[in-house]
Amino acid sequence: MSDNTGDTTGGGDSAVDGTAGGGNTVVADPLPGLVGFTAALREAGLPCDRHRVGAYFDAVERIDVGEATQLYWAGRLTLCADPDDLPRYDEAFASWFGGESAADAGLPVRREQRARIAPLTGEGDGESGEEAGEQLSVAASDVELLRDRDLGELTDSERRHLRELFQTLRPVFPRRRSSRLRPAHRGALDPRRTFRAMIAGGGEPARLAYARKRTRPRRxxxxxxxxxxxxxxxxxxxxxxxxxxxxxxxxxxxxxxxxxxxxxxxxxxxxxxxxxxxxxxxxxxxxxxxxxxxxxxxxxxxxxxxxxxxxxxxxxxxxxxxxxxxxxxxxxxxxxxxxxxxxxxxxxxxxxxxxxxxxxxxxxxxxxxxxxxxxxxxxxxxxxxxxxxxxx
The missing domain is CATH 3.40.50.410 (von Willebrand factor, type A domain)
Structure with missing residues (x-):
């Protein structure tokens, strides 16, 4: 007998769809979407190792995934290891689940402090219309000029702006192979896991296990x-x-x-x-x-x-x-x-x-x-x- 009540989103892998008029709806099997979400967080630089991901899935099993607030806090409390992870988590959450921001969903958000660059030629308050547009254009132009200015020749005002621009840098560290191994579909044979599978199967080598070396940030x-x-x-x-x-x-x-x-x-x-x-x-x-x-x-x-x-x-x-x-x-x-x-x-x-x-x-x-x-x-x-x- 067919079951047509499991999916109310019309397809897709995302766990939450924010396009419905009365709130978020949930697909029948949210696991693929949640796995993709953790992968997106890992790409954003969050330390989403297998222990944190396992804790996240355990938390998701105990909440109503149709409630965006509960889903938000389940991930925030299990996948974030440092206060600096919160802005990246908020951005990834808003981007992954339906495209609406955490603020729109009524969630408490710790917003990342962005550099707000004023024109170096002077400050003005209360501009509107064309003046405001010209002001923004001048500010953007000043920022581009400041990026190429010699650090040893800056004025005090330019140095203050440069300090704000430094906070917008996002370093990405190189990776190196670790001595630790991780399970893999191919690679070197993993004797320990293979022997465990043999013991569980009554001594027969029914399935071979493989492993590859992990990677970690290079110093x-x-x-x-x-x-x-x-x-x-x-x-x-x-x-x-x-x-x-x-x-x-x-x-x-x-x-x-x-x-x-x-x-x-x-x-x-x-x-x-x-x-x-x-x-x-x-x-x-x-x-x-x-x-x-x-x-x-x-x-x-x-x-x-x-x-x-x-x-x-x-x-x-x-x-x-x-x-x-x-x-x-x-x-x-x-x-x-x-x-x-x-x-x-x-x-x-x-x-x-x-x-x-x-x-x-x-x-x-x-x-x-x-x-x-x-x-x-x-x-x-x-x-x-x-x-x-x-x-x-």
């Missing part, structure tokens, strides 16, 4: 030169480092280079950018001092890099290459770093200028041991750096 290490020659860029580069740290705190390390090496990773893990910068500034005792790149890189490798931080990591050195110490030592330590790391990138703010030649003493000896020399003088070049790190 990223940022070495930021804060010497006197890098002073115009140091603040912006540390703010950039704060954005990267906040995106993946467990897999990002930040050190400052000068006359000494300082680890500022813990300070930059604070959520508020200004507090993070104050904490990092208090930890760095040699800000705007001299430069001993070779000695500081050696200390990094001896104390942290050789022991694991640099192994198979993406290491990014932010420096103009001016070395007051022994350049031969810098060359030796960069060769040592290259043997340990997966990728070594050198970001020089002056490399983006027309006619630049890498003739500085530090750059000349380090360049043979660097995978790529990049510019880092503007927000646009830092965005390109994030793409290089992602593709490493």
């Amino acid at each position: 990223v290490v940022l070495l930021v030169d804060v010497s006197g020659s890098m002073k115009p860029y140091a603040d912006s580069l540390l703010r950039f480092a704060h954005v990267v740290v906040r995106a993946q705190p467990a897999d990002t390390e930040v050190f400052t280079l000068g006359t000494r090496l300082t680890r500022v990773s813990r300070a930059l893990r604070q959520r508020d950018p200004e507090r993070a910068m104050l904490a990092a500034g208090g930890a760095v005792a040699d800000f705007a001092g001299g430069t001993r790149l070779g000695e500081t890189v050696r200390v990094f490798l001896d104390r942290w890099g050789q022991r694991g931080l640099a192994r198979r990591a993406v290491v990014v050195v932010f420096s103009d290459g001016w070395e007051r110490g022994d350049t031969a030592l810098l060359g030796e330590q960069m060769a040592r770093l290259r043997r340990l790391a997966h990728t070594v990138l050198w970001v020089n703010p002056h490399a983006g200028r027309e006619g630049y030649e890498p003739v500085q003493s530090g750059i000349a000896v380090a360049l043979p041991h660097v995978d790529r020399l990049l510019a880092g003088h503007s927000l646009a070049t830092l965005e390109r750096l994030l793409r290089e790190v992602r593709d490493a």
